[in-house]
Amino acid sequence: MKSFIGNIEAKLDAxxxxxxxxxxRKLLPESERERIVMRMDPDNACLVLYPEGVWEQKVxxxxxxxxxxxxxxxxxxxxxxxxxxxxxxxxxxxILIPKRYLQAxxxxxxxxxxxxxxxxxxxxxxxxEAARLSRESFAERLSVKMKRKVD
Numbered sequence: 001m002k003s004f005i006g007n008i009e010a011k012l013d014a015x016x017x018x019x020x021x022x023x024x025r026k027l028l029p030e031s032e033r034e035r036i037v038m039r040m041d042p043d044n045a046c047l048v049l050y051p052e053g054v055w056e057q058k059v060x061x062x063x064x065x066x067x068x069x070x071x072x073x074x075x076x077x078x079x080x081x082x083x084x085x086x087x088x089x090x091x092x093x094x095i096l097i098p099k100r101y102l103q104a105x106x107x108x109x110x111x112x113x114x115x116x117x118x119x120x121x122x123x124x125x126x127x128x129e130a131a132r133l134s135r136e137s138f139a140e141r142l143s144v145k146m147k148r149k150v151d
Contacts, residue, residue, distance in 0.1 A: 002027045004115030009125060012109045016102060017094045020049070021113050024120055025093050029053065038101070038122075039084035044131065045105045046114075047097070047122040049087070054118045097122075 008021040025033060028051050037055040041048050050058065062080060066073035087095040097107075110125040123131075133141065 003117045004120050005117070007112050007114045007128075010111045010113055012097070012102070012107065012111055015096065016099060017090075017096050018111055018122075019092070019094050020089060020120075022093060024113060024115070025089070034089055036087050036089070036095070037084050038087045038095070038097070039080075040101065040104055041121065044121075045124070045127055047101055047105060048116070049120040049122065051119070055084070 004024055004027060006023075008023060010018050010021060012018050020036075028036070032052045035052060037050040037052065038047055039050075040046075059081065063077060066077055068074070085098070085101075087097075089095055105122075105124055106127065107124045108126065112123045112125045112128050114121040114123060114128065132138075
């Protein structure tokens with residue numbers, strides 16, 4: 001699968017439907033273009049869309065790091081998967097986002113799809129702009145992270 005990059009503006013309709021941008025739909029594996037997984041991001045006020053294969057990898061990775069007999073680990077797994085939902089793409093490439101998710105991210109009608117390499121974030125456009133790092137902070141943090149990988 002090729003990487004989801006960039007950001008694309010989209011409008012939410014009155015029923016809570018939004019077109020998944022065609023540039024992103026085209027990057028989905030052929031067998032995964034009708035259904036994706038959506039869940040709330042645990043750290044940011046956005047939703048995350050996972051292609052089915054990526055979702056299965058994430059769940060397997062989490063499950064392998066947890067103890068099946070530890071109650072806290074099991075609650076973490078339950079919350080992770082219960083906060084997710086299968087989203088069917090209709091024939092026009094739209095998904096219907098439930099109101100509880102739209103309310104959770106305080107979404108207006110102006111959304112922004114943001115590529116995150118193997119997944120896609122959906123933000124309220126203004127919230128994303130407010131959450132972005134300043135140019136200086138971004139440059140500094142990126143420099144630290146990239147140098148850490150090189151050393």
